[in-house]
Amino acid sequence: MNSSELFETPLTVLVERYPYIADFFDSFNIDVRSSDASAAQLFAALDADALDDIGLDRAQLRQALRDYVDGMGALQHDFAKVECLTIKGGFNKERQPEDFSLDLLPGQIICIVGPTGSGKSRLLADIEWMAQGDTPTGRHILINAAVPDAKWRFSIEHKLVAQLSQNMNFVMDLSVEEFIRMHAESRFVPDVDDKIERIMAQANELAGEGFTATTPITSLSGGQSRALMIADTAILSKSPIVLIDEIENAGIDRKKALELLVREEKIVLMATHDPILALMGQRRLVIRNGGVAKIITTSAAERANLAQLEELDRKLMNLRQRIREGETLEEL
Amino acid sequence: MRFVTVSGPPSAGKTAVILRTIDALSERGLRVGVVKFDCLLTDDDTLYASRGVPVRKGLSGALCPDHYFISNIEACVDWGRQEQLDLLISESAGLCNRCSPHIKDICAVCVIDNLSGIGTPKKIGPMLKGADIVVITKGDIVSQAEREVFAARVRQVNPKAVIMHVNGITGQGAFELSTLVAQASDIASLKGKSLRFSMPSALCSYCLGETRIGEEHQVGNVRKIDLNDKGRNNE
Numbered sequence: 129m130n131s132s133e134l135f136e137t138p139l140t141v142l143v144e145r146y147p148y149i150a151d152f153f154d155s156f157n158i159d160v161r162s163s164d165a166s167a168a169q170l171f172a173a174l175d176a177d178a179l180d181d182i183g184l185d186r187a188q189l190r191q192a193l194r195d196y197v198d199g200m201g202a203l204q205h206d207f208a209k210v211e212c213l214t215i216k217g218g219f220n221k222e223r224q225p226e227d228f229s230l231d232l233l234p235g236q237i238i239c240i241v242g243p244t245g246s247g248k249s250r251l252l253a254d255i256e257w258m259a260q261g262d263t264p265t266g267r268h269i270l271i272n273a274a275v276p277d278a279k280w281r282f283s284i285e286h287k288l289v290a291q292l293s294q295n296m297n298f299v300m301d302l303s304v305e306e307f308i309r310m311h312a313e314s315r316f317v318p319d320v321d322d323k324i325e326r327i328m329a330q331a332n333e334l335a336g337e338g339f340t341a342t343t344p345i346t347s348l349s350g351g352q353s354r355a356l357m358i359a360d361t362a363i364l365s366k367s368p369i370v371l372i373d374e375i376e377n378a379g380i381d382r383k384k385a386l387e388l389l390v391r392e393e394k395i396v397l398m399a400t401h402d403p404i405l406a407l408m409g410q411r412r413l414v415i416r417n418g419g420v421a422k423i424i425t426t427s428a429a430e431r432a433n434l435a436q437l438e439e440l441d442r443k444l445m446n447l448r449q450r451i452r453e454g455e456t457l458e459e460l
Numbered sequence: 461m462r463f464v465t466v467s468g469p470p471s472a473g474k475t476a477v478i479l480r481t482i483d484a485l486s487e488r489g490l491r492v493g494v495v496k497f498d499c500l501l502t503d504d505d506t507l508y509a510s511r512g513v514p515v516r517k518g519l520s521g522a523l524c525p526d527h528y529f530i531s532n533i534e535a536c537v538d539w540g541r542q543e544q545l546d547l548l549i550s551e552s553a554g555l556c557n558r559c560s561p562h563i564k565d566i567c568a569v570c571v572i573d574n575l576s577g578i579g580t581p582k583k584i585g586p587m588l589k590g591a592d593i594v595v596i597t598k599g600d601i602v603s604q605a606e607r608e609v610f611a612a613r614v615r616q617v618n619p620k621a622v623i624m625h626v627n628g629i630t631g632q633g634a635f636e637l638s639t640l641v642a643q644a645s646d647i648a649s650l651k652g653k654s655l656r657f658s659m660p661s662a663l664c665s666y667c668l669g670e671t672r673i674g675e676e677h678q679v680g681n682v683r684k685i686d687l688n689d690k691g692r693n694n695e
Contacts, residue, residue, distance in 0.1 A: 155581075155582040183558060183560065183585045184590075184657070195619040196616065199619030200616075200619075253632055253633065253635070257635075281636075282622040282623075284608075284611045284612070291600075291604055291607075296603050296604075298602070298603055298606065299601075299602050299606060311608065311609055314608060314609045353603075357604060357605070360603075360604070361605070365605070
């Protein structure tokens with residue numbers, strides 16, 4: 129948008145063209161919906177008291193509007209698709225080299241295992257920061273086999289990693305539908321209604337107990353919340369990598385949840401010690417002493433055992449169900 | 461010595477973020493000190509001291525905290541230089557949302573948390589809107605979508621800022637923040653510098669100790685609330 133369009137167009141017309149501009153004035157408590165003035169005229173008409181309340185002078189205000197519109201424009205551009213993320217090893221806390229190079233592709237699941245404090249968070253931070261040998265581990269991250277643009281580190285629209293953990297809760301006072309709509313609008317996603325429908329359908333498929341679009345997000349059960357978070361992240365989050373910190377085996381179909389993320393072409397990194405989840409991954413990174421000590425590829429024998437583990441899991445779930453229904457477990 | 465002003469609403473996690481960032485800076489051999497500004501009481505100075513961080517505190521008491529801040533910060537910078545610090549961090553709470561301790565040409569950080577509600581970025585004035593770096597905390601306990609929406613709201617009111625997520629408990633993101641504050645401008649003193657934004661002004665009878673309620677006791681810079689219908693939109 130050039131300067132004359134931005135500053136000389138009557139604001140009612142401008143807001144019609146670019147609805148997000150209303151938010152800018154709204155955040156300075158200036159009502160533009162009923163005014164025929166342009167931004168330049170409106171700024172010129174602000175008196176000293178009004179400017180004092182805002183805490184900016186006219187030139188700063190003009191610059192702020194310019195920056196805002198440029199920033200919003202940048203948000204609407206799609207960035208290059210991540211076809212391959214490469215992690216090149218650095219060294220562990222004892223400065224021993226890690227000596228590995230790992231390519232992660234969309235649709236893959238990689239598990240991260242290791243005790244608390246072993247360096248799992250640092251590995252994720254390295255990915256998120258697109259480390260170039262300049263973090264304590266000396267690792268390098270490549271995107272599509274090239275060094276990513278350094279500017280991406282600081283732009284929220286290039287955030288590589290979306291995170292999901294057991295501790296996360298919804299805190300906004302919104303219904304499920306309002307919540308998804310707000311998320312979609314903050315990202316300028318087209319076809320919002322279609323997105324809402326898809327996310328609702330997916331979340332309900334993942335959750336043990338169904339919920340409606342009018343349910344307040346804060347009153348969802350743990351399983352329902354997790355299901356909505358996963359469906360929303362899979363379908364609406366721009367980040368190509370999803371980090372999952374355990375998924376509790378309650379009220380959510382974990383296998384379907386992972387399948388959804390894989391289908392949506394996410395690279396899934398999962399910190400887990402749950403044997404079923406661990407075997408669903410193609411590979412496991414073993415983290416020890418701040419470094420990747422080993423990379424295990426899930427073997428055919430392990431995969432065969434997965435079926436058995438799932439059978440055990442089902443048995444255990446049945447027993448849970450019987451307890452819930454007030455039965456006894458004198459016979460298993 | 462480099463100098464950074466850190467501000468943010470009460471309980472946003474400023475101290476935790478600063479402590480984590482200092483850990484990362486110390487690892488690189490930098491000597492970092494803190495001046496903590498508060499109103500009535502703070503124990504944060506002992507927290508800093510227990511980590512071996514050189515610290516001074518200033519309590520504004522009955523004075524406007526940000527006016528107190530700006531009347532003292534020059535001396536604090538001189539103190540930091542005497543202590544031979546590589547980096548001095550000032551920490552102050554923005555209490556009325558219109559204050560801002562940020563100084564021209566001095567790296568300005570605002571700390572704000574995900575739990576404060578998505579209307580909050582809009583409500584905070586120059587402290588957030590004029591910061592160079594906005595640190596968002598408590599991201600580990602809200603959903604991914606809420607983090608994204610919150611960051612987008614911050615971006616809306618401050619499109620120029622670097623927006624970062626730092627976890628004050630695990631320290632995730634603190635290393636990254638430390639690389640930015642380590643590049644803050646190197647200064648000899650604050651002489652000749654000025655605030656980025658004017659501070660809220662008052663100077664009415666209540667500033668001078670008046671306690672009685674009523675129009676006849678109000679003198680000076682007094683503003684009246686609009687209780688008419690059209691005042692409803694006037695927050």
